[in-house]
Amino acid sequence: MNRPSTRITKRLRTTAYHEAGHAVAAWWLFLKFRYVTIKPDGDTLGHVKFNRSPKWFSPDIDKSDRVRLFAERHIISSFAGQIAEAQVPGQATALRHACR
Numbered sequence: 680m681n682r683p684s685t686r687i688t689k690r691l692r693t694t695a696y697h698e699a700g701h702a703v704a705a706w707w708l709f710l711k712f713r714y715v716t717i718k719p720d721g722d723t724l725g726h727v728k729f730n731r732s733p734k735w736f737s738p739d740i741d742k743s744d745r746v747r748l749f750a751e752r753h754i755i756s757s758f759a760g761q762i763a764e765a766q767v768p769g770q771a772t773a774l775r776h777a778c779r
Contacts, residue, residue, distance in 0.1 A: 691717055693767050694724040700763020701727045701756055708752040729753075 694717045702715040705727065717725035733749075 689770075690724065693764055693770065696767045697760040697764040698725040698727060700759040700761070703763070704756040704759030705729070705752075708756060710752055710756055727756075 698715050698717055702712065705712050711730040713728040713730060715725070715727045720726065
């Protein structure tokens with residue numbers, strides 16, 4: 680059985696990979712964010728704090744390419760956390776096996 684500190688360290692490492700995945704994808708896709716943290720807050724172990732959506736972003740009204748691309752970039756950034764988490768060394772996940 681793992682010691683509690685080892686489990687906490689593994690969980691923090693996994694959370695760090697996950698949040699870094701979101702942040703790197705956001706940076707690569709030119710999405711602005713304020714900060715990234717692995718500090719537990721409520722029911723989350725970490726998060727990326729994005730800037731507010733621009734005033735022109737109104738997907739229920741506007742169906743332009745600008746709005747679609749903005750939404751797609753956020754969706755890609757959302758998936759990037761789990762994809763990065765699957766790359767944590769020494770951790771077997773269903774997503775890691777699916778990515779092979």
